[in-house]
Amino acid sequence: MSAESLEGRLLAARAQAHTLFAEIQARGLIRPGRSEREVSQDVLALAREIRGVRHWWHKRVVRTGANTIHSYWANPPDRVIADGDTVFLDLGPVFADIEADFGRTYLIGDDPDKLRMLSDLDELFAACRAAYLERPDMTGADLYRLVCGACTARGWTYGGPHAGHLIGVFPHERRLGDEAHHYIRPENGTPMSDPDANGDRRHWILEIHLVEPDARWGGFYEDLLTL
Numbered sequence: 157m158s159a160e161s162l163e164g165r166l167l168a169a170r171a172q173a174h175t176l177f178a179e180i181q182a183r184g185l186i187r188p189g190r191s192e193r194e195v196s197q198d199v200l201a202l203a204r205e206i207r208g209v210r211h212w213w214h215k216r217v218v219r220t221g222a223n224t225i226h227s228y229w230a231n232p233p234d235r236v237i238a239d240g241d242t243v244f245l246d247l248g249p250v251f252a253d254i255e256a257d258f259g260r261t262y263l264i265g266d267d268p269d270k271l272r273m274l275s276d277l278d279e280l281f282a283a284c285r286a287a288y289l290e291r292p293d294m295t296g297a298d299l300y301r302l303v304c305g306a307c308t309a310r311g312w313t314y315g316g317p318h319a320g321h322l323i324g325v326f327p328h329e330r331r332l333g334d335e336a337h338h339y340i341r342p343e344n345g346t347p348m349s350d351p352d353a354n355g356d357r358r359h360w361i362l363e364i365h366l367v368e369p370d371a372r373w374g375g376f377y378e379d380l381l382t383l
Contacts, residue, residue, distance in 0.1 A: 163347065163383055166323065166359055169251040172382050173206055173258035176249065179206055186243050189252070192218040193234045199247065201269050209249045214257075217246035224261075224374040225367045227316040240265045242273070244376040250326045257361045259322055259378030273366055276310050277377040281364050284319075285381055286364070288348070289309065292382075296344025299362075303340070307366055314348050315365035315374050317341060320381060321354075323361045332358075 166215055176199075180186065185198045195218045199312050203209035214228075220243040229245060236245055246259040261277060282338045284303050288294065294302075294320075303319040318341035332353060334336065339344040340360070352358050362381035367374040 158166070159356075160234045162278050162324070162356075163230055163359070165252070165254045166380065167383055169249075169254040169256040169259065172251050173247065173249060173256040175188060176203055176207060176209075177245070177260055180245070181262075186237065186264075187236050188239050188241075188247075190232070191234050192220055192223065195237075195245075199245070203247075203249055207249070207251065209251065211250040211326065212248050213250050216248075216249040217244075217259075219244050219246075219376075220374060221361060224376070225371050227313060227365060229317070237264060240270075242270055242373050242375050244367045244374075246376060251304065251328050255323050255328060257284045257378060259287055259376045260376065261365065261375035269368070271374075271377045273312070276312065277364055277366060277375050278317075280306055280310065280366075281377045284364070285362055288381060292348045296349055297342050298341055299348065300344070303362075303364065307364070311369065311370070312366040313369060315367040315376075316363060319364070320360055320362040320378075323359050323380070325364050342346045345349060357382075 191378040196216045220237045221241045306315040309316045318339040320340040322338045336343040360381040364377045
């Protein structure tokens with residue numbers, strides 16, 4: 157697959173993920189009284205219905221309330237959405253053979269601190285992405301430090317062991333490996349602009365996971381970094 161072809165297909169997959177999230181909101185799947193498990197199962201059915209999704213390259217993550225402080229790697233007990241909660245979704249649908257990875261946070265209510273977090277998620281993602289695009293040869297460790305510093309500067313704790321990862325043709329971990337230099341994390345001293353094992357350009361996902369100072373709730377934002 158040519159670089160141009162892969163980039164176009166990654167963008168198309170991203171657009172389909174965006175449409176899926178819009179339909180999740182339109183159908184009111186995220187509302188008080190529903191459990192994370194129920195939302196996840198409805199998302200599974202919806203993705204199959206409107207986009208023909210049969211594969212997910214990672215587990216579907218739906219977190220609400222106190223569970224939003226946990227990173228992807230945790231498996232907290234199922235929780236029911238309540239008034240005042242932040243709720244985030246981290247989904248990895250596969251469209252044809254191209255992976256998408258998309259995450260957004262929603263608020264049930266109008267708490268000003270939580271509204272500020274939602275605004276900061278958007279702004280921090282844009283700022284950190286812009287900083288990377290100005291210096292795409294930075295290492296994964298460089299970008300992780302930049303993300304953590306930017307979040308701390310706004311009064312939040314960074315909530316994850318990494319701030320993103322490679323994305324590509326499913327399953328990218330089997331094709332390219334799944335090692336530290338494939339993540340935006342402190343252990344990655346490799347320039348992110350380095351090509352993959354096949355000599356092709358690598359494409360990245362950027363994640364912003366904010367946790368409030370007392371670790372009571374958090375929020376998450378995830379999207380393409382390099383396109």
